[in-house]
Amino acid sequence: MKVAAVIVTRNRHESLIDCINSLLNASTAPAEIIVVDNASEDNTPTIIADRFPSIHLITLSKNLGPAGGGEVGQRYAYEKGFDAVWMMDDDAKAGHETLTKLLEVFDEIKEEIANNPILSPVACRDKELTHPFYNVLRYNKVVGIPRRVDEKEYKNRYFEVNMVPMCGMFIPRKVFEISGFVRGDFFGWYDDTEFVLRAQKNGFKVFAVTEARIYHAIVRSTKKIFGRNFTFIKGNPDRLYYGTRNNIIAQREFLPWFNFYFLFLPVFIVRRGVSIIFFYENKGAFLKHMFKGVGAALKEIWK
Numbered sequence: 001m002k003v004a005a006v007i008v009t010r011n012r013h014e015s016l017i018d019c020i021n022s023l024l025n026a027s028t029a030p031a032e033i034i035v036v037d038n039a040s041e042d043n044t045p046t047i048i049a050d051r052f053p054s055i056h057l058i059t060l061s062k063n064l065g066p067a068g069g070g071e072v073g074q075r076y077a078y079e080k081g082f083d084a085v086w087m088m089d090d091d092a093k094a095g096h097e098t099l100t101k102l103l104e105v106f107d108e109i110k111e112e113i114a115n116n117p118i119l120s121p122v123a124c125r126d127k128e129l130t131h132p133f134y135n136v137l138r139y140n141k142v143v144g145i146p147r148r149v150d151e152k153e154y155k156n157r158y159f160e161v162n163m164v165p166m167c168g169m170f171i172p173r174k175v176f177e178i179s180g181f182v183r184g185d186f187f188g189w190y191d192d193t194e195f196v197l198r199a200q201k202n203g204f205k206v207f208a209v210t211e212a213r214i215y216h217a218i219v220r221s222t223k224k225i226f227g228r229n230f231t232f233i234k235g236n237p238d239r240l241y242y243g244t245r246n247n248i249i250a251q252r253e254f255l256p257w258f259n260f261y262f263l264f265l266p267v268f269i270v271r272r273g274v275s276i277i278f279f280y281e282n283k284g285a286f287l288k289h290m291f292k293g294v295g296a297a298l299k300e301i302w303k
Contacts, residue, residue, distance in 0.1 A: 001103060003170075004082040005030035006073035008066050009090035010038035013047045015217075020052055022093040028100040030086060032056060034076060036069040065187030065242075070166060074181045078173065085176075089167040092216040094121075095129050101212035102170045105158050115204045116172035118196065120164035121212035122154070129213040136208040137163035139197065144251040144264035149208070158209045162200055166192035168214045178202050189239060190246035197254050237285040244272065244293025245300075252301050269294060 005023050009016045016035070023033055036058045037045050045059045058072060070087060077085045084106075086099065102119050110116050122132045132154060137146035139162045146163050153159045166182065169192065179202040182195045196206055251264050276286045 001106075002031045002081070002083045003086055003099065003103075004032045004034055004077040004080070004084075005086045005088055006034045006036065006070065006077060007088045007090055008036045008038060008069035008073060009040065009044060010063060010069075011040045011042045011044065012090050013040070013042060013044040016044065016048065016090040017051065019088060019090055019093055020048075020055065022095075023088070023099075025096070026094055026099055027097050028103060030099065031082070032077075032080075034058065034073050036060065036073045038063045038065065038069045064184060066166070067182055067186040067188050067191035068184035070182045070191070071184035074171070074176065078176045078181075083173050085171045085173075087166050087169045087171065088214075089216065092123075092167050092214050093127070094168075095213045095215075098168075098212045098214055102209055105207065105209045105212075106170070106172075109158075109207070113205050115178070115202075116174045118164070118172070118175060118199060118204055118206045119158075119170040119212075120161070120206065120208050121168040121170075121214050122208060122210055123165065123168060123216040124213055125216075127215050129215060132213075133216070135165055136161045139163050141255070142259060142263065143267060144255050144259070145267065154210050156210060158207045161206055161208050163193055163196060164206055164208065166195070167216055168212075169196075175199050175204055179204065186246045186249075187242050189243040190250055194246065194250035194253070197250065201254065237282060237289045240276075240286050241289040241293040241296070244290050245297045248294065248297035249300055252297075 007019060020033060023030055033055045035048055035055055037060060039060050039062050045057060048055065049057055058076060074085055098121050102121065106117065106119060120136055123135055125131050125133055134148050134151060136149055138149060139146050149161060179199045182191050200206065252260050255264055272290055276283055276290060280286045
């Protein structure tokens with residue numbers, strides 16, 4: 001199976017080099033590594049071209065965000081005839097046998113289901129790959145709110161889910177043929193949710209592969225509330241604009257209109273607003289970007 005790894009990057013050439021090395025030194029390496037540079041200002045294209053001349057480098061003149069860069073990379077790999085695309089973030093590193101384990105499970109279950117499966121490795125918070133984020137999820141088709149998979153399921157070799165992150169996602173060619181590419185106009189955040197839900201709407205299934213692991217240095221804070229762990233964004237409030245806008249647009253696409261307007265939307269806005277008020281720093285900026293995202297989403301839906 002001819003697999004292309006697509007890495008979207010911007011201004012992080014040091015972590016990008018570590019990511020590339022983890023792929024090149026794996027027991028099963030991708031047939032080609034495609035780096036999409038989102039108009040970096042730190043000389044990333046020159047550094048990568050000099051250090052890894054065999055890598056295909058796509059340099060964009062404008063920052064299209066993780067989703068926009070991802071769409072460019074996916075389309076390029078598809079046009080070049082690759083059998084599958086393996087998406088990676090520039091601040092992630094693959095375990096030595098990650099792609100090997102993904103391919104083993106793919107070969108095992110592809111004949112059992114109607115369409116080729118989308119697969120996801122398990123993202124870990126430590127370089128030893130022992131502490132998962134548990135960020136593969138199950139989507140509630142009534143209210144549109146995801147829930148975490150029970151940790152006990154991680155003892156299985158693989159298990160079915162319906163929401164996985166774009167980082168590490170293994171996407172067979174057939175998905176692009178039938179369901180299309182990631183939505184570049186999302187810029188970033190919830191582009192993976194929309195992509196996976198759309199693929200499932202078109203008949204594809206999604207599985208997490210527990211023996212396939214990656215390290216991903218996600219900058220978020222976690223708090224335990226009423227016995228449950230909740231994750232909160234740290235850093236740039238701009239991300240909350242895209243996260244709010246894109247989530248609402250995606251949910252409107254997949255939920256019945258009544259469920260969307262009377263169940264998902266009020267619950268989502270209240271939950272996010274309350275979490276910002278009680279748990280976020282720089283509350284004013286985050287609330288501003290949240291409501292800006294709500295307005296942009298509704299404007300897009302109603303136009």
